Amino acid sequence: MKFVPLGPLRMKARVRFAPSPTGALHIGGVRTALYNFLLARQTGGTMILRIEDTDQNRYVPGAEEYILESLAWAGIQIDEGVGVGGPHAPYRQSERREIYQQFAKQLVESGHAYFAFDTEEELEAMRSQTPNAQYDGSTRRQMRNSLSLPAEETARLLESGSYVIRLLVEPGEEIILQDIIRGEVRVQSSQLDDKVLMKSDGMPTYHLANVIDDYLMRITHVIRGEEWLPSAPHHVLLYRYFGWEKEMPRFAHLPLLLKPDGNGKLSKRDADRMGFPIFPLNWRDPKSGDVSKGFRENGYLPAAVINFLALLGWNPGTTQELFSMEELIQAFSLDRVNKAGAKFDIHKAQWFNQHYLRALPNEQLAGFLLEETRKANVTCTEEKALQIVAVLRERVTFPQDFWHLGQLFFSPPSQFDPEAVSKRWTADSTRVLVAFQKAVSESKGLTAEEAKSLFEAAASSQGVKPGSALAALRIALTGGMSGPDLMQTMAILGGAETASRLHHALGVLSVKGS
């Protein structure tokens, strides 16, 4: 049995997804958002979107809108937060700086934080002096801060210069963190550094802002990536020093998404290298102008991406693999989330996509095809599109496949597969085709059944078995040896076009040996 302290089962969860607007949202972020959302919906709770934009240097214009649009596309609805509003507004951390300043001050006054004046060079010197050095109980006395400096000096520096506020971590404590996914994690406070809480620009760091906001916004569960696990003890300390330990949210640190081959965190580089997207939507980097492909633009359906992502790190404990959002909300539980990182296997995503795509009605699939024909400036009636998707629907993985696979319905073959021709373009077959061409050219409103009987009649008139001439027919019509049902293909093409293609092929192709 896993060590999992289960909270009140039907407690309404207040969870937050708290991305930083530093660029496109990573697909791993979408999974984090999804797990948060699932818990919120399952418990009848609240899904909050908070934007953590406390680093002005890394702010990227358009990133926030991108996040909003990505979540909307994925079907992850926000109940409260940026773009929606709510009782704890503002939800953009840059708009909450006074709050953080006030709480930081409180921490200094209660003796749990202090001012530090060290320059970048001084910090670097300290770190390079001793191996594994960090700003903590063993070094802070040698540094320039309100603990080591005389009061007058501190006052003077406070007034004149820039300073940061650091958390005062007392050694000799053991911090015990109960993680829903990992169980108990113990860390000695002597291992922890005096993290910067307030930066010299007056903005808080993640650690401070995160704890204060989670408290003020009454967050019940902090569900975030594993990269936060090492600093979680600092967060626990902050709750303690603020006197909020009873209100501290439960933590769940999610396993990372790993690259498909080798090891390591999944990166955009890997995705590019292996030819799959890593962002939900197309993203245009405002600096370089480079455009990265998104799942949406690559033809992935939201339902497929959600289903795929949900199972990357979580499983229902049954053999069920296909889940709608509604089913996920029912089945999800944090204590069935895995500890180990999951490699990102795009094949599985494709399989899900194929599944969800084929579950759509022809009308919708025809829409995908018509979108492509419009782009290509090719005319296609809705009726024809409907016919085409009907014969192609079992052969597609992505919506755009209808256009690629459906080429033969819009233009005659530009070339003929030489291998196929040399094998199957025989004297017998061509005799059948000649006869068939004649018959089919006169047919109006050709149906598959009619095409079949016409073809069989042509074959028997030449004393040839229909099956043996079929390959030649396919070559003449499509240029190759594979494709959807021929009779249906001819019905879509129509008698005239079928006859014309036969005429052309019979003209250019010669029978081997003759």
Added chain:
RNA sequence: GGUCCGUUCGUCUAGGGGUUAGGACACAAGAUUUUCAUUCUUGUAACACGGGUUCGAUUCCCGUACGGACUACCA
């Protein structure tokens, strides 16, 4: 280097002191299909290693190895 986290088929994973270690994707074969694809059936394939504990360990404990995250006035 230090701290923390992890390790079941190629991949996602179920399981858990005694199991033929289960499922899915991928892959392969067969059947169906006039072709290809679909569909169906079948198959290949895994408990990182070493010590304990135990009648018995893949499962519990400890090490080792390997991998990862973190180690900023970034989140």
